[in-house]
Amino acid sequence: MRPLLTRVLPLAMCLFIVGCSTRPLPKYQRPIARTQLQRVRTTAYTDTESDHVQYSNHNALGGTLQCGAIHSAAADWSRWPAGTIFRIRETGELYRVDDYGWALSGTNTIDLYKPSRSAMNAWGVRGVTIENLQWGDPRQSLSVLxxxxHFRHVQRMIQELEDRMEELVQPVPAMGSSPGPVLIAATSTPALSAAPTPIPVSRPIVMASAPAPQNAPRAIPVTNSSRANQIARDPFYATGASR
Structure with missing residues (x-):
């Protein structure tokens, strides 16, 4: 039995690597304007779904996925560099970009981490307004990537980070007047070696999640617990979301 396993496991790994190298990347989207307020498309994921189980509850920075005062989020790091902190205006929730995925590369979609499949399915696919409170460091994102x-979706992020570096290191003007930058307490996720540039905001951060108002965006329900099926029904995504 053991000799059989020693032959099967390397073969399975080879098939996985070949599959990742031949799978088409998501359709490329031009980056949206880098402003403090952005209207973005969001999806949801959890660590127990089939396309994330190999990573357990770890994020791309080597820490653990968070679901507390600040939640984890995955995105293309050439649009939202690792360490970016934003608030969803419709819910009041805070998120920190500490992950990325195959299906997000070259897109303007943000994937929100949820603690369970039921919470993931309840979120579905939503258009929301985010307020970028603190931008991550594109140089440090590049050093991690x-x-x-050797992964094609990472190559795409690296290329765009290099092409947009001059733009991404520039500060983004805040809306209106503000007495000073917002300071956000660190979470258990390891910080990048260089602190991201804070963006002043015009109102204090609410750390606790607030209930969604009556005019909150309508969620598109996901009737199957498999996120792969959710993505397959969505013409924007390619199948799968491996790192």
Missing amino acids: RPRS
């Missing part, structure tokens, strides 16, 4: 450049 470069050792993983």
Whole structure:
């Protein structure tokens, strides 16, 4: 039995690598304007679904996925660099970009981490307004991605980070007047070696999640617990979301 396993496991790994290298990347979208307020498309994921189980509850920075005062989020790091903190205006929830995925590369979609499949399915697909409170560091994002450049979706993020670096390191003007930058307490997720540039905001951060108002965006229900089926029904996504 053991000799059989020693032959099967390497074969399975080879098939996985070949599958990742031949799978088409998501359709490319031009980056949306880098402003403090953005209207974005969001999806949801959890660590127990089939396309994330190999990573357990770990994020792309080497820490654990968070679901507390600040939640984890996955995105293309050339649009929202690792460490970016934003608030969803419709719900009041705070998110920190500490993850990425195959299906997000080259897109303007943000994937929100949820603690369970039921919470993931309840969120579905929603258009929301986010308020970027603190931008991550694109240089540090690039340093994390470069050792993983054998993946095609990482190559795409690296290329765009390099092309947009001059733009991404520039501060983004805040809306209206503000007495000073917002300081956000650190979470258990390891911080990047260089602190991201804070963006002043015109109102205090509400750390507790607030109930959604009556005019909150309508969620598109996901009737199957498999996120792969959710993505397959969505013409924007390619199948799968591996790192």
